Amino acid sequence: MGKYIQIFLIMIFIQMSFLFFNCSRHNPPTMPESIPTSTATVIPSYGTVKGTLNLPTPAVGKNYYIYLFDSFEGFSHAEATTYGVCGAGVSIPYSITVSAGSYYMVVIIDTDNNGMSLSPNPGDYVGVYGVTWPQWPVSANVIISNGQILNYDIDLVTGFANVSGYVNVYSMAPGKNFYIFVDNDTNPVNSNHVAYSNIILSDGVLSVDYSLLVLIPGTYYIYAGVDVNDSGLPFNSGDQLGNWGVCGCNPTNPPASANANINISIVNNFYFKMGILP
Ligand SMILES: [Ca+2]
Ligand SMILES: [Ca+2]
Numbered sequence: 001m002g003k004y005i006q007i008f009l010i011m012i013f014i015q016m017s018f019l020f021f022n023c024s025r026h027n028p029p030t031m032p033e034s035i036p037t038s039t040a041t042v043i044p045s046y047g048t049v050k051g052t053l054n055l056p057t058p059a060v061g062k063n064y065y066i067y068l069f070d071s072f073e074g075f076s077h078a079e080a081t082t083y084g085v086c087g088a089g090v091s092i093p094y095s096i097t098v099s100a101g102s103y104y105m106v107v108i109i110d111t112d113n114n115g116m117s118l119s120p121n122p123g124d125y126v127g128v129y130g131v132t133w134p135q136w137p138v139s140a141n142v143i144i145s146n147g148q149i150l151n152y153d154i155d156l157v158t159g160f161a162n163v164s165g166y167v168n169v170y171s172m173a174p175g176k177n178f179y180i181f182v183d184n185d186t187n188p189v190n191s192n193h194v195a196y197s198n199i200i201l202s203d204g205v206l207s208v209d210y211s212l213l214v215l216i217p218g219t220y221y222i223y224a225g226v227d228v229n230d231s232g233l234p235f236n237s238g239d240q241l242g243n244w245g246v247c248g249c250n251p252t253n254p255p256a257s258a259n260a261n262i263n264i265s266i267v268n269n270f271y272f273k274m275g276i277l278p
C-alpha cells in the first residue's frame with residue numbers, strides 16, 4: 001500500500017472519529033418519553049401485635065390506651081397508638097399495627113375517666129410489655145418485622161404516685177388554678193408532657209403537695225405555675241411560675257436541659273418554689 005494511501009486512510013479515520021465524538025457530545029441519546037424510567041416503589045412494612053390485657057379487676061366501660069414508641073417524647077408522639085373500651089371481665093383482647101422496628105409497649109386504662117390528654121394518674125391501671133410496672137425493660141423489647149404477628153399478653157397493675165413533693169407558691173391565690181407538669185420541655189401547651197395535675201387553690205394555701213404518676217422512666221423538666229390572671233395556659237406575665245432545680249425562685253430561667261431524673265421504682269421527692277413572671 002502506497003504511503004499516500006496510508007496517510008489518506010489515517011486522515012479519514014481521524015475525521016470519522018472526530019465526527020462521531022462530536023455527535024456523541026452534542027446529541028446525547030434521549031429516552032423516548034413513552035418509556036417509563038424505573039422508580040423505587042416504597043412498600044409499607046407493618047406488623048401486628050395482639051394479645052390479652054390482664055387487669056387487676058374489671059374496668060367495664062373504661063377506655064384502654066396502648067402506645068408503642070422507640071424513644072418517649074410524650075403520649076401524643078408515640079410511633080403507634082390504639083384505644084378501645086374494656087368489656088366485662090379481667091381479660092381484654094387487643095390488637096395494634098405498627099411499622100417494622102423495635103419498641104416499648106405501654107398500656108393505660110383510664111379508670112377515673114379523666115382522659116389521656118391529662119396523662120395517666122395514680123389509680124389508673126398501667127402495664128408495660130415484658131415486665132410488671134414499675135419495672136422497666138432493659139431495651140425496646142417489642143421487635144417486629146414486616147408481616148409479622150406477635151402474640152403478647154400484658155399484665156396491668158394499679159398505678160401509684162412515684163413523683164411527689166411540694167411547691168411553695170409566691171403568694172396566696174385563692175380560687176386560682178395551680179398546675180404542675182412533668183414534661184419533655186418547659187412548654188405546657190405542646191402536648192408532650194408525661195404527667196400533669198391541676199387544682200384550684202384554697203384561701204390561705206402557701207404550699208401545695210402534689211403526687212404524680214410518671215409511667216416511663218427518664219429525665220424530664222418539672223415546673224408548676226398559678227394562672228393568676230385567669231388567662232389559661234401558657235403562663236404569662238403576672239402568673240406565678242417555678243422550675244424544679246433552679247436556685248431561688250426566678251421563674252424566667254428554667255434549667256438549660258431536663259434535669260429531673262425519674263426512676264419509676266422509687267418515689268422521687270422534688271420541692272421548689274415560685275416567683276412572678278415579669
Ligand atoms: Ca385517669
Ligand atoms: Ca411540653
Ligand SMILES: [Ca+2]
Nearest residue numbers: 227231236239
Ligand atoms: Ca395567666
